[in-house]
Amino acid sequence: MKITSITAWQVDLPLKEGRYSWSNGNYMDVFDSTVVAIGTDEGITGYAESCPLGSAYLPSYALGVRSGLEELAPRLIGEDPTNLGAINRLMDDSLRGHPYIKAPIDIACWDILGKVTGQPVYALLGGAAQQSVALYRAISQEDPDAMAAKIAGYRAEGYTKFQLKVGGDANEDIERIRACRAILEPTDILVADANTGWTQHEAARVVGAVRDLDVYIEQPCMSYDECLSVRRRTALPFILDEVIGDVDGLMHGFADDAMDVINLKISKVGGLTKAKLIRDLCVARRIPMTIEDTWGGDIVTATIAHLARSTPEEFCFSATDFNSYVTQPIASGAPVREDGTMTAADRPGLGIDPMSNALGSPVLSFG
Template sequence: MKITEINAWQVDLPLKEGRYNWSGGNSIEVFDSTVVEIKTDSGLSGYAECCPLGSAYLPSFALGVRAGLQELAPYLIGADPLNLGEINRKMDLALRGHPYAKAPIDIACWDLLGKATGQPVYNLLGGAMQEDVALYRAISQESPDEMAAKIAGYSAEGYTKFQLKVGGDANDDIERIHATREILKPSDLLVADANTGWTRHEAARVVGAVSDLDVYIEQPCMTYEESVSIRRRTTLPFVLDEVIDGSASLVRGIAEDAMDVINLKISKVGGLTRAKLMRDLCVSSGIPMTIEDTWGGDITTAAIAHLARSTPERFCFSATDFNSYGTVTIASGAPQRVNGKMTASDESGLGIVPDFDVLGDAVLSVS
């Protein structure tokens, strides 16, 4: 099998809630997502999606996805998409860094591998380890009362895990954490995610002020070193996200006891090939994961579901159903939330079919 053509579409994904707010005064109303198609001489096509969380969250941005694809695509025409190792080697030789731009190529090749072998991607990633994957709901940064009210609403939809967007004023964040924990059931999980937004002294104040609560602290400061400093000052369970950007940082974090949980974002690390490596390192080291991505729609949600379903339940802290946050459906066959859980399709590949009427005209085509 050989790659004959690579196409890409740009699609806007508006939010049902209207706006998503996180640390540093950052917010977004419409996500800019890129859908990728890899065509082959066998007649099979593979699909993927990449959607950065704006331009101020990670070293990634929507236009960079499409610019990176334009750079990479000519080097991949004629390559065997089922040889995942060679595909990733070619991409790394053609473009240094920019893992988020490489991720949709890698994921689309996994989709093709599944279709070519008649297997769902989760089977190729290690087999079904759980049937239904528990989801978390991200709660956009607002006033303590507004955030508590949103959690109450999402609890009624079956969610039992909540990621609270903090990382603002420390006094406000202390109130946010107290107000939301108060309305949750004892069995519900609450994660206070600062998204690198606190300075060290602010983070120290917050973890001290909520030390008597059942809450996880996530990515309090900008750097690994600052965050680990806060880790040493609290007995609360600790999550790292932005600073765990590949296998090297993961190995360091494991060796230095830097975290109890990580957020494993597929596009942040370069696709399913590298995400699987990190997932397996976490499992072997006893580190649970939230399996997710930076953002996206139906196709991103499908990729998340396959990686999560092939992860032992004990080590799958939670996952994300991004397609439930938006107002636009871009593919059929994607996972759908049922009582706070989702599952991956049993169809071959990712199990999705893009809606080309919604996607419109391709913005990139290389053959």
């Protein structure tokens, strides 16, 4: 089997709530997503999606996905998409870094491999380790009462895990955490995610002020060393996200006892091949993961569901149904939330079919 074409579409994904806000005054109203299709000489097509969270969250941006595809795609024509190791080595040799660009190529190849073998992607990733996956809901940064009210609404939809967007003014963040914890049940999970937004002294103040609460602290500061310093000042469970982007960073975190949980974002690490490696290392070291991505719609959500379903429940801290946050469907067959959980389809590949009317005309085409 050989790759004969690579095609990309640009899709806008407006938010149901109108705006998504996180640390340092960052926000998004509409997400810019890129859908990728890889065609083959056997008539099988694989699909994927890459959707950076703006340009101020990670070293990634939407136009970068499409620019990078222009660089990579011509070099992949004629390659075997089912040889995932060779595909990833070729991408790494052809373009240093930029994992978010490589991710949709890798994921579309997994989709092809599933279709060729007649298996869902979760089976290829290790098999079904759980039937359904518990979801968290991200709560956009607002005033404390508004955030608490949103949590109450989402609890009624079945969510029991909540990621609170903090990383603003430390005094207001302390109020946000206390207000939201107060309305939750004792069994509910609350994560205070600063998205690198606090300086070290602010983070120290916040963790000290909420030390009596049942709350996880996530990515308080910009650098790994700052986060490690805060980790050593608190007994609260600790999550790292932005600073864990590859195996080297993960191993460093293991050695330093830097975290209790990580956020494993599939496009941040370069796709399912590298995400599986990180997932398996975490399982071996008994470190749970939130399995997710930077953002996206139906195809990203399906990809998350397959990796999460193949992860033992004990180590799958939570996952994300990003397609429930946006107003624009782009594929049929995508996971649908049910009582705060979702599952991956049993159909071959990712189990999705892009909607041609939602994609419009391609913006890039090779082969």
